């Protein structure tokens with residue numbers, strides 16, 4: 001017989017995290033990660049939902065081109081993903097939800113994200129994943145935001161709650177695709193994944209909490225954002241013989257950029273706009289260019305302010321198109337709403353953290369001051385009368401988020417799983433008591 005020793009929770013999460021870290025996948029191509037999570041959830045006795053069961057397909061933002069999806073699917077097959085599962089997920093249907101129902105009554109959820117970034121991982125001697133042989137084997141992609149850690153914590157919570165027979169109610173564990181670029185949450189929310197959820201938890205590692213053993217019980221100040229592509233179509237013409245027949249998409253695109261930077265700021269709170277890129281025309285200097293694309297984003301201190309920024313930006317793109325006689329289509333490439341964490345759930349996280357080993361610093365609240373599409377889930381749960389909170393899991397970092405040298409302290413994972421599973425149990429107990 002082989003080694004019969006059961007893996008400790010910490011060993012389990014480190015193994016899972018390193019496996020995911022070594023095989024990172026970007027938005028809508030998280031095939032291997034989804035399959036891994038599904039297999040683990042099944043092992044712990046969860047009902048597993050996948051593909052159309054967890055996604056409103058029309059609400060997926062910025063799906064990669066078909067060719068890109070096929071390449072990622074091929075890679076996942078080569079890496080051993082079950083062909084039947086692959087078939088179900090093909091075409092960018094990633095993401096998975098695990099449900100453990102013990103009784104009718106309260107439903108609590110934990111959401112984690114699973115996607116990686118188009119960042120090349122450091123191969124330097126002081127970068128631990130490289131040193132210890134679990135650095136990314138997918139060229140140009142790596143987990144530089146800690147979503148591998150979130151996924152491992154989600155599975156740690158799955159295991160703790162499965163092994164503990166003391167609680168009643170239902171737990172939903174949501175493994176979301178495509179958080180980077182704000183592309184995935186809305187599709188799951190629109191599918192109704194959190195419609196029955198009363199208590200909603202989520203986390204991020206190493207943001208506003210930079211010590212291992214530190215917990216921030218909630219964040220407010222999630223900015224609302226829209227990621228947009230303005231695509232201009234004009235008409236080509238010979239620039240010498242009949243320029244009057246040409247309609248320049250390049251000039252319209254350029255005018256839209258200047259116009260959008262001039263949107264008046266909103267008096268009710270913060271707002272931002274950034275033009276990230278413009279490309280137009282081709283290589284021929286004697287042709288009136290018929291194509292242009294402007295990639296930009298708006299942000300707002302509240303959903304309303306961002307809505308104002310987006311509406312103004314769209315109006316200006318249309319105005320620029322009109323000015324040059326071309327057409328424009330402004331495409332939504334990703335979005336998030338504004339939101340805050342609820343004090344009631346933050347109290348529960350505090351109480352859970354106080355009882356958890358390894359926690360030595362508890363901070364009540366910090367301002368996130370960035371965007372996260374978790375806000376779609378939070379606001380949906382709230383609109384149904386529920387509560388939501390996003391906990392910041394403290395960890396020492398080797399380098400900042402989205403850098404190729406980003407790395408966390410793996411000790412934080414056990415702390416995160418312990419605090420979150422305890423918070424979920426406490427909340428379910430409280431509500432089961434209230435109802436009976």
Ligand SMILES: [Zn+2]
Pocket residue numbers: 144145180401402
């Ligand atoms: Zn990120």
Ligand SMILES: [Zn+2]
Pocket residue numbers: 145146147179204
């Ligand atoms: Zn992140």
